[in-house]
Amino acid sequence: MNAPAQHPPAVRTTCPYCGVGCGVLAKPDSHGGAVIAGDPEHPANFGRLCSKGSALGETLGPETRLLHPMVQSGGALVRTSWDHALDRVANGFARTAREHGPDSVAFYLSGQLLSEDYYVANKLMKGFIGTANVDTNSRLCMASSVAGHRRAFGADTVPGCYADLDRADLIVLVGSNAAWCHPVLYQRMMANKRERGAKLIVIDPRRTATAEEADLFLAVAPGMDTALFCGLLVHLSETQAFDFAYIDVHTTGFAEALTRAQDIAPDVKKTATLTGLATADVARFFEMFTSTPKVVTCYSQGVNQSAQGTDKVTSIINCHLATGRIGRAGMGPFSLTGQPNAMGGREVGGLANQLAAHMTFGHESVDRVGRFWNAKAMARREGLKAVDMFDAISRGEIKALWVMATNPAVSLPRAGHVRAALEKLDLLVISDNVAGNDTVRANAHVLLPAAAWGEKDGTVTNSERRISRQRAFLPLPGEAKPDWWIVTQVARRMGFAEAFAYQSAADVFREHAALSAFENHGTRAFDIGGLASLSDDEFDGLKPVQWPARTATPHEDSRFFAEGGFFTPDGKARMIAPEMPRPHAALSPEFPFRLNTGRIRDQWHTMTRTGLSPKLGGHLPEPFVEVHPDDAMQAGLVAGGFARVTSPYGSCVLKVIISEGQRCGSLFAPIHWSGETASSARIGELVTPATDPYSGQPEAKATPATIEPVAFKYRGFALSRGRLSLPEPTWWARAAVARGQGLLLASNDTPEAWRAISASMFAGTEIAEFVDAIGDIYRMAAFADGRLVGCLFVGPSGNAPQWDVVKSLFEAEAVGETQRRGMLSGKSTDGIADPGPVVCACFGVGLNTICNALADGTAANVESIGKALRAGTNCGSCLPELKKLVSQRSVDHVRAAQAV
Known part of the structure; x- marks a missing residue:
C-alpha cells in the first residue's frame, strides 16, 4: 500500500509588499508555487493579509524570470557563466574607479532588498570603493520622514508602534490612502473605531476610499499641510494645551517654532484661507486634536513626496512635542512606510547621506565605521541622492552604475531623461529577478539573476521597527543567487576577500548587529547588539523583534521619547521653525x-x-x-x-x-x-x-x-496563451488573466484591418469569426484541440466589447459548440454568468455578482454581502466600494418608491 504523499510544512516568512511587514505562512505546493495565508502569530497582522499579499501565490511562476547571467555582446544580451559575468562587473567597476575616481561609480538599490543585501552593497561602496554614491528607491517614498526624524530627534527613530493604533482615541491620517495602501493597518484602525469609539480624521487633497469612514475629512489644498499644522500649533498655544513641563525639560527651539507658526497661520481664519478649507472644519480639527490626549498622527506619501516634505513632517512633530504626546501608549507621530524594507535599508546605510547603523558622515562616525570594517578607503562625504545621481549620469560624471531590484526607468521623475541617461553609461549592471523591464531595455551591459521572494533568506524591518525573517520556501530557479552573494563575489574579485568572507545571510546579519552596538553605549537609537551572537539555528528561528535589542536588555522599549532621551548632543528634541509654505511650480495657461x-x-x-x-x-x-x-x-x-x-x-x-x-x-x-x-x-x-x-x-x-x-473609434480586447504584440499606434494595456495574457486596446484601425491582423496573430490555429460590417464589429476566436487559445474582439468605442465572460471561457479546458456560438454572438453563454469588473480581489467577486445579490435579496448590506459572497471579509480594502454599492441601492429604492 502506498504511503500518503508528504507535503512540506508551511514556512513562516514576511510579505514583500508595503512597510506593514505582515507575517505570511507559505506552504509549497510541490508544483513550484505555494499556498499563501496570513500568519496569525505575527504581531504586525495577526493573520490578516491584503489583496496583494493574498495573491502572492499567483506571482511565483518562472515565466518572467531572469534565470542565467547575461552580458551584452554584439548589441544583444547573451547567456554567459557566473564567473565571466562577475569578472566583467568587478573589472569594470575597478577600472572605472581607477581611471575616473571613485565618485564615477554608483549603486542604486531598493526597499525590496533584504537588510543583508543592502548591508553588503553599502559596505562595498562606502568602505572599500570609497564613494557614498549609494542611494535607493526608498528616496522616493520616505526620505522626508528620515530627514524630519533626524532634525527633531537626532536620529531616524519612529517613536511609536502599531499597538498605538489600537489605543488611540483620535487617529489623524495625513496624505495617506491607508484603506488601499496599508489596508491591514487601516482595518486595525477601523476595529478601534468600531470597538472603542476612536475618531478618524483624514487630511488629503483627494477624497480617497480612506475618507469614507472619516469623522472629519479635510480636502487640504495641495502643499498646505505645513500651514494646517502651524495653525494647529497656534491654536494649542491659544487654548493653553501645551505640556510646558515636557517642553522645558525635553525640547529646544519651542519659541522659534511657535513664532514661525504664528507668522504662517496666526488664526483659524487665516489657516482656512491658506488650506482652502472651511473655517468650521479647521476649527473642528483643532478642537478634536486639542481635547483628545491620545492622538496618533499617521503620515505617508502625500506628506513625504513633496518639495517641502521635511517641513511638513516637522510641523506634525512639533504639535506632538509641544503637547508631550509622543512615545506614550496611543500617542505620537507615525510614518507609514511604503516598502517592505525601507526601514531596514535606512538601518544599514542604504541612503547616500547615511552610514551603516544610522550613523552619519561626521568625522567620528566615519572613523568608527572604518575601524569596524577595517576599511582603508572610507567615503568621507555624502553621496548623490537619487535625482542628482541620474543627473550626474546624464552629464557623464558617473560612468558605471549597478541597479539592484528596482526599475528607475519607470519610477523616477522625468523617466524619459533617466532612460536616456542610462544609455550613456559605460557599464550598466542590473541584478534582478525579471528578464525584462524598462531599465533592462535601456542598454544593460550585464544582467545578474537574483533570488526572488520565496527564495530569499534574511531580514526586513517594518514601519514599527520590527525585524522579521524572510525565509526561503522555494528552491533557487536556474542559476539565480541571493543579492548578498552576488555583491560578495564581486567584492572578492576586486581584492576585498577578507572583508567579504560571508558564507550565509546569517553571517551578514551578525556583523550588521555587531556594528549597531559598536562603541554605542546607548548613544545611538539603533542598537541590535543583543542579536549579534545568534547561532545559525537561532537566526533561522528568529521571531519578530522590535529594536532596540541591546546586549544587556535585548527586548526592552517598544516606544521612544515619553521621558525625553533624544539622540541629540544635549538629549533634547529640536522643535524646528518650518519655512513659509512655498508655492508649487507656477501653473500657466499651457499647464493649468x-x-x-x-x-x-x-x-x-x-x-x-x-x-x-x-x-x-x-x-x-x-x-x-x-x-x-x-x-x-x-x-x-x-x-x-x-x-x-x-x-x-x-x-x-x-x-x-x-x-x-x-x-x-x-x-x-x-x-x-x-x-x-x-x-x-x-x-x-x-x-x-x-x-x-x-x-x-x-x-x-x-x-x-x-x-x-x-478619440479612438474602436475599442476591444485580445486574449492569448502567449505574449501578443499589437501594431502601432494602437493604445493597449496588458493584464494577467488565468492561463495567459490579456490586452485591452483602443484604435482607429477598422475591424476589417483587425481581421487581417488577427490572421497573423493566431496563425496555425482553427479560427472562428463573427463579422458585422454594418455594426463595425469583428470577433474572432482561435482554437487548438477544442481549447480556446486566443481571441480578438473589436467594436465601436460607444459599444465596446466586455471581456469578463470570455475570460471565463478562456480559463476552461474545452469550449463546446454552443458556448463558441454564444461567445462570438457577444452574449452570455450557457452556464457562464457575467461577474462584471472585479470589486473584491481577494475572492474574485465581481460587480454584477454583488449587484445581483442585492437585487434578489441574497444580501441587503455589507455584512450580508460578506456572508453570502465573502467579499470584504479578508483585507477589507473593498469595503468602501461595497458600502457605496449598498448606499446606491438604497437611493435607487427610494427614487423608485417616490416615482410610484
Whole structure:
C-alpha cells in the first residue's frame, strides 16, 4: 500500500509588499508555487493579509524570470557563466574607479532588498570603493520622514508602534490612502473605531476610499499641510494645551517654532484661507486634536513626496512635542512606510547621506565605521541622492552604475531623461529577478539573476521597527543567487576577500548587529547588539523583534521619547521653525492643472510582481487619469474615454475616470504602468524633478500639467496563451488573466484591418469569426484541440466589447459548440454568468455578482454581502466600494418608491 504523499510544512516568512511587514505562512505546493495565508502569530497582522499579499501565490511562476547571467555582446544580451559575468562587473567597476575616481561609480538599490543585501552593497561602496554614491528607491517614498526624524530627534527613530493604533482615541491620517495602501493597518484602525469609539480624521487633497469612514475629512489644498499644522500649533498655544513641563525639560527651539507658526497661520481664519478649507472644519480639527490626549498622527506619501516634505513632517512633530504626546501608549507621530524594507535599508546605510547603523558622515562616525570594517578607503562625504545621481549620469560624471531590484526607468521623475541617461553609461549592471523591464531595455551591459521572494533568506524591518525573517520556501530557479552573494563575489574579485568572507545571510546579519552596538553605549537609537551572537539555528528561528535589542536588555522599549532621551548632543528634541509654505511650480495657461500621482489598491510599484496575478489584474486593469466633473466638462472629457496628459517633461494617454472625490484643478494618475504593461502610461515621465532641499525626495504630487481628449473609434480586447504584440499606434494595456495574457486596446484601425491582423496573430490555429460590417464589429476566436487559445474582439468605442465572460471561457479546458456560438454572438453563454469588473480581489467577486445579490435579496448590506459572497471579509480594502454599492441601492429604492 502506498504511503500518503508528504507535503512540506508551511514556512513562516514576511510579505514583500508595503512597510506593514505582515507575517505570511507559505506552504509549497510541490508544483513550484505555494499556498499563501496570513500568519496569525505575527504581531504586525495577526493573520490578516491584503489583496496583494493574498495573491502572492499567483506571482511565483518562472515565466518572467531572469534565470542565467547575461552580458551584452554584439548589441544583444547573451547567456554567459557566473564567473565571466562577475569578472566583467568587478573589472569594470575597478577600472572605472581607477581611471575616473571613485565618485564615477554608483549603486542604486531598493526597499525590496533584504537588510543583508543592502548591508553588503553599502559596505562595498562606502568602505572599500570609497564613494557614498549609494542611494535607493526608498528616496522616493520616505526620505522626508528620515530627514524630519533626524532634525527633531537626532536620529531616524519612529517613536511609536502599531499597538498605538489600537489605543488611540483620535487617529489623524495625513496624505495617506491607508484603506488601499496599508489596508491591514487601516482595518486595525477601523476595529478601534468600531470597538472603542476612536475618531478618524483624514487630511488629503483627494477624497480617497480612506475618507469614507472619516469623522472629519479635510480636502487640504495641495502643499498646505505645513500651514494646517502651524495653525494647529497656534491654536494649542491659544487654548493653553501645551505640556510646558515636557517642553522645558525635553525640547529646544519651542519659541522659534511657535513664532514661525504664528507668522504662517496666526488664526483659524487665516489657516482656512491658506488650506482652502472651511473655517468650521479647521476649527473642528483643532478642537478634536486639542481635547483628545491620545492622538496618533499617521503620515505617508502625500506628506513625504513633496518639495517641502521635511517641513511638513516637522510641523506634525512639533504639535506632538509641544503637547508631550509622543512615545506614550496611543500617542505620537507615525510614518507609514511604503516598502517592505525601507526601514531596514535606512538601518544599514542604504541612503547616500547615511552610514551603516544610522550613523552619519561626521568625522567620528566615519572613523568608527572604518575601524569596524577595517576599511582603508572610507567615503568621507555624502553621496548623490537619487535625482542628482541620474543627473550626474546624464552629464557623464558617473560612468558605471549597478541597479539592484528596482526599475528607475519607470519610477523616477522625468523617466524619459533617466532612460536616456542610462544609455550613456559605460557599464550598466542590473541584478534582478525579471528578464525584462524598462531599465533592462535601456542598454544593460550585464544582467545578474537574483533570488526572488520565496527564495530569499534574511531580514526586513517594518514601519514599527520590527525585524522579521524572510525565509526561503522555494528552491533557487536556474542559476539565480541571493543579492548578498552576488555583491560578495564581486567584492572578492576586486581584492576585498577578507572583508567579504560571508558564507550565509546569517553571517551578514551578525556583523550588521555587531556594528549597531559598536562603541554605542546607548548613544545611538539603533542598537541590535543583543542579536549579534545568534547561532545559525537561532537566526533561522528568529521571531519578530522590535529594536532596540541591546546586549544587556535585548527586548526592552517598544516606544521612544515619553521621558525625553533624544539622540541629540544635549538629549533634547529640536522643535524646528518650518519655512513659509512655498508655492508649487507656477501653473500657466499651457499647464493649468496639478498632476498628483500615487498607488491603486491591487497593484505594486511597476507591476513586475503584481502584474502576474490574474486576481489583482481584474480591479483596475487599465491606466487611468482621475478628473473632477467640472474639469472634465470644461476639457470635453467623457467617462470611459481617453485623454492625453502632458507636462513639461512628457505625456501619457490614459483612460478617463470622472470622480467627485478628485479635487477641482487637479489630476490623479497611478504610477504602476510601464513600457512593458501599457503603450503610453509611464507616469514618471511627466513628474517634475523638483526635490526637497533637506531630504532630496522628489515632488510627486503637484507637477503642472494639461489634459485634452483623445478619440479612438474602436475599442476591444485580445486574449492569448502567449505574449501578443499589437501594431502601432494602437493604445493597449496588458493584464494577467488565468492561463495567459490579456490586452485591452483602443484604435482607429477598422475591424476589417483587425481581421487581417488577427490572421497573423493566431496563425496555425482553427479560427472562428463573427463579422458585422454594418455594426463595425469583428470577433474572432482561435482554437487548438477544442481549447480556446486566443481571441480578438473589436467594436465601436460607444459599444465596446466586455471581456469578463470570455475570460471565463478562456480559463476552461474545452469550449463546446454552443458556448463558441454564444461567445462570438457577444452574449452570455450557457452556464457562464457575467461577474462584471472585479470589486473584491481577494475572492474574485465581481460587480454584477454583488449587484445581483442585492437585487434578489441574497444580501441587503455589507455584512450580508460578506456572508453570502465573502467579499470584504479578508483585507477589507473593498469595503468602501461595497458600502457605496449598498448606499446606491438604497437611493435607487427610494427614487423608485417616490416615482410610484
